[in-house]
Amino acid sequence: MINTIDISHYGTVAESIRIEAARILGEGLVTAVVAYTAGRRAGSVQPAIITSAAEAERLTFTAASVNNLAVYLTKAKKDIPRSGRIGIVVKGCDLKALVGLMGESQLQREQLYLIGIPCAGVLASTVRPAEPLTAGNLAPKCRECDAQLPEGCDYVPEIDLPLPTPLESTYAAEIARLEGLTPAERWAYWKEQFAKCIKCYACRQVCPFCFCEQCLCDRNKPQMVDTTPRPAGNTAWHIVRAMHLAGRCAGCAECERVCPMDIPLNLLNRKMAKELKELFDYEAGFAVNEKGPLTMFMEKDDQSFIK
Amino acid sequence: MHPEKTISSDFEPKVIAFVCTWCTYAGADLAGTSRMQYPSNVRVLKFPCTGRIDPVFILKAFQQGADGVLVSGCHPGDCHYIAGNFHARRRFAAFRKLLEFVGVDLQRLQFSWVSAAEGGKWVEVVTELTEKVRAMGPMMEFKELALEEQWSGAMISPELQDAYRQI
Ligand code: SF4
Ligand code: SF4
Numbered sequence: 001m002i003n004t005i006d007i008s009h010y011g012t013v014a015e016s017i018r019i020e021a022a023r024i025l026g027e028g029l030v031t032a033v034v035a036y037t038a039g040r041r042a043g044s045v046q047p048a049i050i051t052s053a054a055e056a057e058r059l060t061f062t063a064a065s066v067n068n069l070a071v072y073l074t075k076a077k078k079d080i081p082r083s084g085r086i087g088i089v090v091k092g093c094d095l096k097a098l099v100g101l102m103g104e105s106q107l108q109r110e111q112l113y114l115i116g117i118p119c120a121g122v123l124a125s126t127v128r129p130a131e132p133l134t135a136g137n138l139a140p141k142c143r144e145c146d147a148q149l150p151e152g153c154d155y156v157p158e159i160d161l162p163l164p165t166p167l168e169s170t171y172a173a174e175i176a177r178l179e180g181l182t183p184a185e186r187w188a189y190w191k192e193q194f195a196k197c198i199k200c201y202a203c204r205q206v207c208p209f210c211f212c213e214q215c216l217c218d219r220n221k222p223q224m225v226d227t228t229p230r231p232a233g234n235t236a237w238h239i240v241r242a243m244h245l246a247g248r249c250a251g252c253a254e255c256e257r258v259c260p261m262d263i264p265l266n267l268l269n270r271k272m273a274k275e276l277k278e279l280f281d282y283e284a285g286f287a288v289n290e291k292g293p294l295t296m297f298m299e300k301d302d303q304s305f306i307k
Numbered sequence: 308m309h310p311e312k313t314i315s316s317d318f319e320p321k322v323i324a325f326v327c328t329w330c331t332y333a334g335a336d337l338a339g340t341s342r343m344q345y346p347s348n349v350r351v352l353k354f355p356c357t358g359r360i361d362p363v364f365i366l367k368a369f370q371q372g373a374d375g376v377l378v379s380g381c382h383p384g385d386c387h388y389i390a391g392n393f394h395a396r397r398r399f400a401a402f403r404k405l406l407e408f409v410g411v412d413l414q415r416l417q418f419s420w421v422s423a424a425e426g427g428k429w430v431e432v433v434t435e436l437t438e439k440v441r442a443m444g445p446m447m448e449f450k451e452l453a454l455e456e457q458w459s460g461a462m463i464s465p466e467l468q469d470a471y472r473q474i
Binding site for chain 1: 361362363366367370383384390393394396397398399400401402403404405406407408409410411412417418419420432448449451452453455456
């Protein structure tokens with residue numbers, strides 16, 4: 001197919017992960033490694049947590065390694081970070097999520113051993129995991145990725161080929177299209193999108209930043225958001241979700257990937273990221289910041305919208 | 308026998324004002340004690356600080372039938388809790404962009420700084436918002452959603468249409 005993306009180095013990367021994971025586990029540097037193992041179908045992977053050097057040979061990395069493993073260090077497996085230093089395989093976007101979590105005091109850098117991936121992109125969908133990666137089936141977030149080489153990791157496999165140059169952002173184009181509509185047209189668009197939501201909360205489960213013990217949207221005293229998968233509750237859920245992630249979201253697009261109803265969740269995230277960049281010159285990156293854009297302020301902040 | 312209900316065509320907008328207790332509430336109080344007139348369309352909800360006003364309150368207000376929402380507190384530097392209004396300013400700067408993006412007309416959402424001494428400004432802000440919203444007519448978007456909570460009506464997917472035909 002046209003516009004094939006060169007991911008020939010993923011084999012080397014996978015081999016390097018196996019060697020490094022075996023080494024750090026063998027030397028007792030870490031107690032566990034969070035990584036990908038091969039799935040049942042060719043090319044497919046699944047997240048795995050290994051605790052012995054012998055298991056390291058199961059590890060792999062392919063274009064289907066879509067999962068943001070950072071989620072395993074917050075709520076999904078709370079006991080893991082407590083068990084000692086943890087090795088984790090991260091793509092650039094995943095690392096941004098970890099960095100955000102460090103900024104929010106959910107993790108400490110010393111607790112982690114970061115294995116960074118020089119990433120050329122992953123598939124948008126893992127339905128056909130062995131398909132060659134092209135500009136057509138590349139995940140939209142990877143098109144505009146500026147974090148292909150994670151910074152500040154403990155180990156990054158060496159590769160000798162240049163990483164692909166970013167393509168035109170499909171999110172930016174869609175945001176611009178929506179911004180060009182009237183409020184009523186935008187409302188109609190989102191109403192149709194939100195109506196599809198079945199409130200499975202997969203988007204919340206997969207997000208590394210949705211680590212609250214009790215989500216506002218689950219509380220009923222007082223109830224702020226209707227819990228039913230019906231139009232009013234859905235709209236409120238999506239607005240609240242986007243707002244709670246604004247200034248924190250790392251842009252891993254996991255929420256959008258896991259949504260069974262194909263709701264463009266990351267479009268809201270990207271829009272908020274764009275606004276926060278314009279308003280407060282903030283962008284998710286590799287540097288740990290104690291304060292996010294919405295937990296700090298400056299006296300000179302814009303207030304032209306306030307009477 | 309039920310007497311014929313007269314449906315009034317005069318639209319009286321509902322305006323919800325979220326205010327901080329230290330400045331704007333006192334300012335509104337001053338307007339009252341000074342016997343200044345302002346539209347009775349506004350319902351005031353008092354909070355300790357604008358920093359306590361969660362964006363979800365605004366959503367809830369619209370869902371419950373508000374046609375316009377006002378958020379008002381102390382001027383920058385005057386916050387009783389030192390920085391609550393600075394935090395609120397950032398949060399609402401972001402939130403209004405989000406609302407705008409999902410299709411809410413921002414004309415219906417007003418922010419203001421009204422100090423305890425500014426009874427006149429309170430009257431001005433409230434009157435202006437009320438009249439603006441009156442001219443715009445009722446805010447239907449969220450109300451329609453609330454109605455659709457009862458029945459979704461729209462059968463946009465083939466599966467739904469199929470299921471409907473089989474009934
Ligand atoms: S909101 Fe979505 S894109 Fe952002 S960090 Fe969470 S899962 Fe990733
Ligand atoms: S994953 Fe999709 S369908 Fe499920 S709650 Fe999130 S937006 Fe709704």
